[in-house]
Amino acid sequence: MSREAKRLFFALRPDQEVCEQLVQLQHDCRQPGARVHRAENLHMTLAFLGMVDEGRIETICSMASRIKESGFRLRLEHTGYWRGPKALWCGPSHTPQHLASLVKQLWQGLEGCGFEQEQREYRPHVTLMRKAAAVKPQQLKSQIIWPVSHFELMWSHHKDGALHYETLDRWMLVGSE
Ligand code: ATP
Numbered sequence: 393m394s395r396e397a398k399r400l401f402f403a404l405r406p407d408q409e410v411c412e413q414l415v416q417l418q419h420d421c422r423q424p425g426a427r428v429h430r431a432e433n434l435h436m437t438l439a440f441l442g443m444v445d446e447g448r449i450e451t452i453c454s455m456a457s458r459i460k461e462s463g464f465r466l467r468l469e470h471t472g473y474w475r476g477p478k479a480l481w482c483g484p485s486h487t488p489q490h491l492a493s494l495v496k497q498l499w500q501g502l503e504g505c506g507f508e509q510e511q512r513e514y515r516p517h518v519t520l521m522r523k524a525a526a527v528k529p530q531q532l533k534s535q536i537i538w539p540v541s542h543f544e545l546m547w548s549h550h551k552d553g554a555l556h557y558e559t560l561d562r563w564m565l566v567g568s569e
């Protein structure tokens with residue numbers, strides 16, 4: 393790997409309306425000491441690539457541009473908690489078929505680019521905060537309906553001591569112009 397490598401992942405990013413609802417949910421779930429994700433960092437990871445040589449980004453983008461999947465509605469219905477990263481998140485109760493298909497196509501394409509999919513099952517979620525104390529899963533009082541129209545390739549890096557996710561490219565889903 394050359395020195396010019398970037399930490400990359402594919403993700404869904406909420407529009408302003410959904411983002412505001414997620415921020416409200418962060419507020420409703422707030423805990424002393426938890427590290428709340430900044431609004432502009434809220435996302436749902438589709439596929440995590442890790443450190444990638446910059447020279448491979450063009451091939452990855454061209455693979456992504458060939459993906460054909462319909463836009464869909466994502467219904468965020470409940471919160472959950474992961475003990476390892478002490479992450480409090482929200483997610484759908486079922487993975488919508490179009491989301492599963494998008495992730496599957498991404499990994500098929502990524503495998504063609506030499507990436508290896510990790511074995512653990514894909515669990516769609518939006519992390520709301522880290523370093524959170526354990527909480528029981530809860531149904532949201534008001535579900536968040538997220539109209540998903542596109543997906544993005546993100547670059548994760550630190551700038552001035554803060555974590556930034558920067559969009560490198562984005563692609564529309566079918567029927568979502
Ligand atoms: P930090 O690691 O600084 O606490 P972060 O986890 O949000 O912040 P990254 O580690 O760059 O930032 O991860 C970017 C996204 O990819 C996050 O949604 C993260 O949950 C996800 N991710 C990171 N590592 C993996 C992995 N090994 N497998 C699957 N998803 C991952």
Ligand code: MG
């Ligand atoms: Mg991480």
